Every structure is written in C-alpha cells, then in structure tokens.
Amino acid sequence: MARYAMVIDLDRCTGCRACMQACKVENNTPMANFWMYVFRFEEGEYPNTHVWFMPRPCMHCDNAPCAKVCPVGARYKRVDGLVATDWDRCIGCRYCEVACPYGVNYFNWKKPSKNYYLDWQDEDVVQVTGGAVPPYRNPDLDAPYGEEHRRTAGGGRLKGVIEKCTFCVHRVERGLKPACVENCPLFALHFGDLDDPNSTVAQLLRRKPSFRLLEELGTEPRVYYIGGHPPSTESRQIEEVKARV
Amino acid sequence: MATRVEQLPYGIGRFSTRLYLLLAVLLVLVGWGIFAYSREFVEGLAMTGLRNIGTMGGATWGLYVSFVIYFVGVSFAGITMAALIRLFRLDHLRPLSRMAEALTVIALVLAAFTILLDLGQPLRGVINLFRYARPQSPFFGTFTLVISGYLFASLIYLYLDGRRDAALLARQPGPLRGFYRLWAAGYRDTPAERTRHERVSFWLAIAIVPLLVTAHSTLGFVFGIQSGRPGWFSTLQAPGFVVMAGVSGIGLLLVIAAVMRVVLAEREQLHEGIFRWLGTLLLLLILAYLYFMVVEVLTTTYAGHHHEVRISLSLLTGQFAWLFWGAVAALVLAVIVLLLPYLPPGLRARVPATRPRWALVFGAAALVPASLVALQGLNLLTVLSAGARSLLAWLAVALALLCFLLLLPHLSRNVVAAAATAGILVNVAAIGKRLLIVVPSQTHGTLLPYGDGTYTPTWVEVSIVIGLFALGTLLYTLFFKVFPIMEVHAAEEGAQ
Numbered sequence: 001m002a003r004y005a006m007v008i009d010l011d012r013c014t015g016c017r018a019c020m021q022a023c024k025v026e027n028n029t030p031m032a033n034f035w036m037y038v039f040r041f042e043e044g045e046y047p048n049t050h051v052w053f054m055p056r057p058c059m060h061c062d063n064a065p066c067a068k069v070c071p072v073g074a075r076y077k078r079v080d081g082l083v084a085t086d087w088d089r090c091i092g093c094r095y096c097e098v099a100c101p102y103g104v105n106y107f108n109w110k111k112p113s114k115n116y117y118l119d120w121q122d123e124d125v126v127q128v129t130g131g132a133v134p135p136y137r138n139p140d141l142d143a144p145y146g147e148e149h150r151r152t153a154g155g156g157r158l159k160g161v162i163e164k165c166t167f168c169v170h171r172v173e174r175g176l177k178p179a180c181v182e183n184c185p186l187f188a189l190h191f192g193d194l195d196d197p198n199s200t201v202a203q204l205l206r207r208k209p210s211f212r213l214l215e216e217l218g219t220e221p222r223v224y225y226i227g228g229h230p231p232s233t234e235s236r237q238i239e240e241v242k243a244r245v
Numbered sequence: 246m247a248t249r250v251e252q253l254p255y256g257i258g259r260f261s262t263r264l265y266l267l268l269a270v271l272l273v274l275v276g277w278g279i280f281a282y283s284r285e286f287v288e289g290l291a292m293t294g295l296r297n298i299g300t301m302g303g304a305t306w307g308l309y310v311s312f313v314i315y316f317v318g319v320s321f322a323g324i325t326m327a328a329l330i331r332l333f334r335l336d337h338l339r340p341l342s343r344m345a346e347a348l349t350v351i352a353l354v355l356a357a358f359t360i361l362l363d364l365g366q367p368l369r370g371v372i373n374l375f376r377y378a379r380p381q382s383p384f385f386g387t388f389t390l391v392i393s394g395y396l397f398a399s400l401i402y403l404y405l406d407g408r409r410d411a412a413l414l415a416r417q418p419g420p421l422r423g424f425y426r427l428w429a430a431g432y433r434d435t436p437a438e439r440t441r442h443e444r445v446s447f448w449l450a451i452a453i454v455p456l457l458v459t460a461h462s463t464l465g466f467v468f469g470i471q472s473g474r475p476g477w478f479s480t481l482q483a484p485g486f487v488v489m490a491g492v493s494g495i496g497l498l499l500v501i502a503a504v505m506r507v508v509l510a511e512r513e514q515l516h517e518g519i520f521r522w523l524g525t526l527l528l529l530l531i532l533a534y535l536y537f538m539v540v541e542v543l544t545t546t547y548a549g550h551h552h553e554v555r556i557s558l559s560l561l562t563g564q565f566a567w568l569f570w571g572a573v574a575a576l577v578l579a580v581i582v583l584l585l586p587y588l589p590p591g592l593r594a595r596v597p598a599t600r601p602r603w604a605l606v607f608g609a610a611a612l613v614p615a616s617l618v619a620l621q622g623l624n625l626l627t628v629l630s631a632g633a634r635s636l637l638a639w640l641a642v643a644l645a646l647l648c649f650l651l652l653l654p655h656l657s658r659n660v661v662a663a664a665a666t667a668g669i670l671v672n673v674a675a676i677g678k679r680l681l682i683v684v685p686s687q688t689h690g691t692l693l694p695y696g697d698g699t700y701t702p703t704w705v706e707v708s709i710v711i712g713l714f715a716l717g718t719l720l721y722t723l724f725f726k727v728f729p730i731m732e733v734h735a736a737e738e739g740a741q
Contacts (some may be wrong), residue, residue, distance in 0.1 A: 034300050039694070056693065071384040072377040080535065091373050092290075092365020094305045095384060101473025102693045110291035159289035160365025214692055217472050223701055231694050232247025233551055240696050241300045245291050 002080045002193040007201045008055050010228025012188035015040050015053030019180035026179035028137055029155040030115040032244040033106035035165035036180045058104040058165035059221035066096035082167050082223050090161040101214050105164045109245045112156035140170040166167040191201035255509055258421060271719040278712015281705045292363055292705045302698035304687035308706040309363035311679040316356035317464055321494030323399050325455045331450035340514045340731045345498050346403040351720050353396040353714050355358055362709060386463030386612045395460045398453050405446055408432045410733045421727060463485040475552040476686035485537045491530045493675035496668035499523055503665035505730060514731055520664040521586055528583040528669060531576055552692060559689045565681060572677035578649060579670040585657040596654045604651035609645035625704060640651025
C-alpha cells in the first residue's frame, strides 16, 4: 500500500497562491473556504525585514486529532494515509474543527450554491450558464472513492457539513497528483509515495533536512516542509483573509 | 372535609389569571425561538455568529455549546439531592427532592435540544449518532452517560419517588385521576410496598452517584483532552466542570425553592434550615471553584507557552475581560451573600433595617444601560459611540453595585432571599464562565499564526437561547400544576 505524503519547499515558494486557485477550481469550494491556504509572513523590523510564504494544506496526520473525535466516523484515516471526510455521513457538529490544531476544516455555513463568488441566480449569469450551478462542477467528484467506497471527494456539497483538503483523492486514485501540486509554477509542492524510494518526496526527504508543523503535539503530519523554518512568534501575517459568508 | 378532598395539594390544577398570563408570555417566547430556529434551519448556520477557526477568524462553537454545558451542569441538582437525602439520610432536605429531579430532567431535555440546534445536519444527527456511534469520541460519553443514562435514571427516580404521592392523589376524584392511577401503576402504599420502594430508591440513588462525577467529567473531557487547543488542554478541566456543575445546579435549585416557597406559601415545609444548609454547600463549592480558577490562571500565565498566555491575557485584560471579571465578581458577591448567615449576632443587630424597595429600583435602573450596551454588542443597535458605550457599561455596573449594597442589610436578615440572590449570581457567573471556556480558545488559541478572531452571537442565537429558557420554565410550571412538587403532607395522608 502506498504511503502518500506531501513535501513543500519553502525556498521555492513565492506566495503566488496559484495552488489556492487550483484547489478552488478543482474542488468547487465555496467562498472563503481555503482548503489550501498560503500564509504570507513578515519578520523583523524595518528596514531589516524578511518576507516568506508557507502553504498550508490539510496535514493528513497519522495520529489525526480530528478523526479521533468524530462521533460518527465521518472523518477517518485511510490505509494509504489520506484523512478523508465522508460528507454523506457528517452531522455537522464541528468537533473535528475545534480538535484540529492547524485550522484546516471549513464548514458550509450556508447552502454552497448560494455561497460562490458569482451569484449564479443572476439573470445575466443564467443566460450564459443555462442555469447550471456552478457550471464548471467537476464530475469526477461525484464517485465514491477508496476501498470503503465512501463519498469523500470534492467540496461545495451541502450546507451544514464539514469539508477540507482531500489531497485530491479523485486525482490520486487515478494516478494523478493533487491539483495544487500540479499547478505550482515553481515546483515548490511535491506529492508522492514515501514507500517508493525513487519518488520525489522520498528523495527530497533523504537529501534535505525537513520539519513538520506543530510536531510536538504528536499528530504525525504527512506534510513535510524543507528549506525553511516553522513560523515563530516573530512571524506576522501580512494580509489576513477576512470572513465572507 | 368535602371541600378538602376536592382541593389537590400545592395548587395542582388551579390556574389563576396570573398563571395564564405567565404561560402566554412563555409560549410567545418559545414561539419566537422556534421562528428564529426556522431561519437557521432554512438558511443554515450562517444565520448565527459562528464562523470557521483560522482564516475566517471566528469561533465554530459558541453560544449553543456554552448552553449545552450550562444545562447539563444545572442537571447536577437532581443527583445531588438524591445522594444527599438517601445516602446521608438528610431527611430535612426531602421537600426539595422532586423539585431537583424535575429540574434535572428538564435541563437534560433542553441540553439535548441545544445539541441538535448546534448541528449543521440535525436530522442526520438523530440517526447517525446512533447508527455510527464511536466510543473513541469524547462526545460518546455525552450521549450515553449524560443524555441517555443520566436522563433515563433521573426519569426512573422521579417516577419511583412520585409513585406514593400518585397513589394517594388517585384516591380523590378529579380530572387528573386517570393520570395519577397510571403513574401509581397498582401501587397502594401498603407498608410492605413502602419498604420495598425505599430499598429500590436507595439502590438507585447509589447507582446514580457515580454519574455525579463521570457524567460531568465527560463534558469536561470534550474540551480537556484536545492538545491542539491551548486554554482547553488541561487536567483541571474535568474536575472544574464537576464543581461548576454543582455550583450552577444547586444555585438554580435554591432559586426555584425560594420561588415555590413564596408562590405556594409553604413556609413550614420549605423552612429556612433547607436554605441555610444548601447555601453552605453552595458556598463551599464556589470556594473550590475559585481556587481552581486561581490555580489555572497562575499556571497558564506563569508557565504556559505564549499561546496559553495569549488566551489568559484576552481574559484578564483583553476582549473578554468584561465577561471574565463580571463572572468573578458575581462569584465573589455570591460568597459574600452566603457568608451573611455567619455574621456574629451582635454585629447583625447593628445592621440598619432597610426596605429592599430602593435596591430593586436601582437594580431595575441598572438593566436599562446594561440592555442598551448588550444590544450594541449584538450589533442590533449602532447609535452608541465607543465612549458612550463604556460610559453606559460603567453606569450599569455602578447601579448594580448600589443595588447590591442596599440589598445587603435585607439579605443579612432573610436567609431565603440571600440563598436565592446567591443562586441567581452564580448562574450568571456559570453562563459567563461557560462562554469563556468555549470561545477564547478558538478565537485566540490558534497554534498557527492566524491572528485574533472575534465572535458575536446574532439575534438568532440569542432568541433561540431565550426560547429554550422559556420552554424550560413552561415545562416546569406545567409539571408542578399536574403533580405535587413536594411530597404530600403527612396530615393529608391521615385525612384519607
């Protein structure tokens, strides 16, 4: 069985947020839900400042606090290491969200079709789309995935359920890489099988020192960072995203 | 004798105009709550002030979860009374037994409702929580031990405890006779039956007592074992929940007992000794809780890492300071009130006699600026500037303190009023503390540098919570209008 992991090269990341865009298009996530989020940090005092960027997908922890607390088993750990959310079973208690130290869970506060960046009910928009909401809906997301055959792919499903980064399970199962990895113009994101010694992720982790976020909590994340350092008390976010629901 | 037989005890079945008025007001409030929930059900939780933790800068658990804990905490009263009366043979507390059990049952029903209100998919919740239940989730304990086990045990205890009275009341003709017969279920109050009942209730009380600790601890564990949430992750969380549950539960029971004493004019049954005894128990629990609080704040501010410090500072001096210090003040004032019966007699004689009327005037006056500030805080009123707002807030505090000071001489002579005042104060504090447990760890406790969040409940959440309180009061009022709230008098037994 594969042991999927992501390696993020902080030296290469320029904070262009193409990964965030790719994720939104691929997974049809509603407004203000960022399954992939890129922190833009600033450190030091003028004129000695340093700006750096840190992409933050779901960490797909081996000892996932969110999967532990889910009262109905909608959040679970797959054998290949992906932490999946069964939107067909989720009751919307949001316990996973408070348990997660990384803040990667996003709740559908209202009907996702009413919460996209465009008003799909608008007359002018309907003329173009023919009433489809949203018109670019990815058909791959509708199939059940994994040995368990559960509805775990994509976002923007129902109001009142939790969704988060799936590592693009619908792509990974077809042998493709997650959308964020595929779209990074600077090859800062890498995805692959840790058990395969020839995979990029295994090679990178052999060659370079790495760290994982909040490792001290014992969550055993599957996302490794190379070429940088974890955010500290010195790291200030430059522009924060504001809630829009 | 004939008139005496027709009159059921404790005002059962007698509905005065004032009572109808009360029921009408409560029904309107419940209806308003249902309307508010219908908005939430249709539009989703976007109608609430809850938002995602992290990039959205919000709290995903808020008022609802706080009130789940509060309601479960209040349900503490029932077990405590059962345990105290049966196991420690404190028979003089017996008149409170049924009041406490009814409070427990109704509080747990409200808690179950509140959990469903908080779910994004409530209909799924009802099914999936049973269908896919996972014992590994801390919620499992909430549903099995608290909502199911505790509620079920309390219902049975209430039923068994009331069977004798039902049998006695079923002897009299009346519209409720069938109901009492059903409740009595063949029980005729023979000596043999009575001893058997005593025995069963005793063992049931023993069986419920472990729930006293475990049930309230499970709710503490929902928060206490989340290593990713500074402010929650603490071994003191579970014991703190048990103690705070005791404080709020006994506090509310004291308020209810004081109201019953006045409404039913039962000064002999609900004598001052009860209030003095329970008041002292409440006092000890408050002191224990204050001790826990000091320990917690000292540990987190002195030795905690910067995330813990950030939350502590938001409580002590930051965004939540008004609520934190308000809750502390309420607890301290409750301690002062509960210490009044221990004034030396010489000192008490020198306290000037005052009427509570002026205190009540100031208290009512304090509500005006307080509600203005509250409306502004909920974004329902936007005319006040920040300066005017803080001025009004301090005015409310000053008026409330004046009210308290003017009330003190009266309270030092009236044990019942003192116990009820303390009960109200600790419940205000309990609600505040519950919010402070739930919210700051989400808005100020993110381990990645997301920046501080905010949480302001909307009119939907506030209306629903008010509706829940109205529903609880409604159920309670109706219950004691169809069933005796205390054991039927020994004198009336003799009359049969």
